[in-house]
Amino acid sequence: MARQYQVDRGKHTKFKVISRWTSYHGNTLGALALSGHTGRRRYYQPLIQHTPHIVPAYCYRCPFGRKPESCDLECADDLEKMILYEGPDSVSAFMAEPVVGATAGALVPKDGYFQKIREICDRYDVLLIVDEVMTGIGRTGRNFAIEHWGVAPDMIVCAKGLGAGYYPVFGVITTEAIHGAIKNGNGNFVHGHTYSQNPLACATGIAVLDYIDRHDLVTRSAKMGAYLLEKLKFLYRHPIVGDVRGLGLFAGVEFVRSRETKETFDPALKINALVSNLAFDKGLIVYPGGGGADGMRGDHALLAPPFIITEAQIDQLVAILDEAIGDISKELDI
Numbered sequence: 001m002a003r004q005y006q007v008d009r010g011k012h013t014k015f016k017v018i019s020r021w022t023s024y025h026g027n028t029l030g031a032l033a034l035s036g037h038t039g040r041r042r043y044y045q046p047l048i049q050h051t052p053h054i055v056p057a058y059c060y061r062c063p064f065g066r067k068p069e070s071c072d073l074e075c076a077d078d079l080e081k082m083i084l085y086e087g088p089d090s091v092s093a094f095m096a097e098p099v100v101g102a103t104a105g106a107l108v109p110k111d112g113y114f115q116k117i118r119e120i121c122d123r124y125d126v127l128l129i130v131d132e133v134m135t136g137i138g139r140t141g142r143n144f145a146i147e148h149w150g151v152a153p154d155m156i157v158c159a160k161g162l163g164a165g166y167y168p169v170f171g172v173i174t175t176e177a178i179h180g181a182i183k184n185g186n187g188n189f190v191h192g193h194t195y196s197q198n199p200l201a202c203a204t205g206i207a208v209l210d211y212i213d214r215h216d217l218v219t220r221s222a223k224m225g226a227y228l229l230e231k232l233k234f235l236y237r238h239p240i241v242g243d244v245r246g247l248g249l250f251a252g253v254e255f256v257r258s259r260e261t262k263e264t265f266d267p268a269l270k271i272n273a274l275v276s277n278l279a280f281d282k283g284l285i286v287y288p289g290g291g292g293a294d295g296m297r298g299d300h301a302l303l304a305p306p307f308i309i310t311e312a313q314i315d316q317l318v319a320i321l322d323e324a325i326g327d328i329s330k331e332l333d334i
């Protein structure tokens with residue numbers, strides 16, 4: 001859509017999409033090219049197009065070695081540098097997850113990050129695409145996570161929550177300007193798929209949105225999310241818990257060999273899978289992930305409980321995770 005928009009408004013030279021390391025946008029070749037996760041790209045490497053990636057907004061492992069007090073949002077400035085290196089006339093769009101999901105475990109950017117990103121995109125006539133496949137539809141306590149920072153993107157991609165996690169449905173939301181350019185340009189959006197505009201998928205999406213609305217579940221996600229994050233801090237009693245973070249009912253726990261140095265575990269130990277398997281045996285499903293620190297190293301558990309979770313169930317969730325982490329710490333003798 002970004003490319004067709006640029007062509008249809010006469011900006012034929014704009015085609016590059018800049019994205020970030022420590023990100024995931026999908027497993028088809030185009031989406032994988034933009035994804036910044038070494039482990040997931042490795043097998044496909046010779047097949048994927050090279051596209052520019054900037055550093056992630058990863059406060060716990062700041063790429064610039066800053067602390068929150070000394071941070072000047074250098075990670076956002078990295079976008080401007082990349083646009084200038086690549087040539088603004090060649091850059092079509094920048095794409096990012098507002099809160100990173102699978103590849104790092106709920107990385108929440110510092111306030112001001114996306115405002116600065118928006119300014120930079122505007123300065124160089126670059127579209128801002130937010131990938132809200134995980135964070136959209138209330139997951140972070142707002143309809144869309146990008147709303148936390150009062151930023152209006154040019155496109156939002158959303159999926160998982162739209163089908164409540166049960167039915168395959170996705171959507172791309174865009175602006176009148178982009179719609180208008182395509183309508184007045186080619187007139188057709190050249191992007192058909194066998195099952196696009198699927199009526200059953202659309203009916204499911206509408207039913208889910210209606211249910212969320214009627215039960216005010218986005219407000220609930222914000223409220224229960226605050227409770228979850230507070231309770232998860234209990235896990236800091238384990239030295240292997242390096243960072244606990246999140247927004248709404250979207251949280252991450254990052255594991256380290258040393259909290260002092262933030263040293264990661266040897267990926268061969270598969271710490272994230274161990275935590276996840278143990279938690280599963282005890283009745284809790286978490287999304288394990290690795291590679292957040294440098295593409296291959298780093299372990300975390302991502303949590304995305306249902307919006308109807310109760311406080312008692314959150315207590316139970318934390319108790320199970322606490323037990324699982326405790327068992328593994330004992331095994332590792334840490």
Ligand SMILES: Cc1ncc(COP(=O)(O)O)c(C=O)c1O
Pocket residue numbers: 024025026027028097101102131132133134159
């Ligand atoms: C943030 C994000 N974007 C995109 C995708 C890819 O979606 P799909 O697997 O439906 O292609 C995922 C899937 O996990 C995701 O988490």
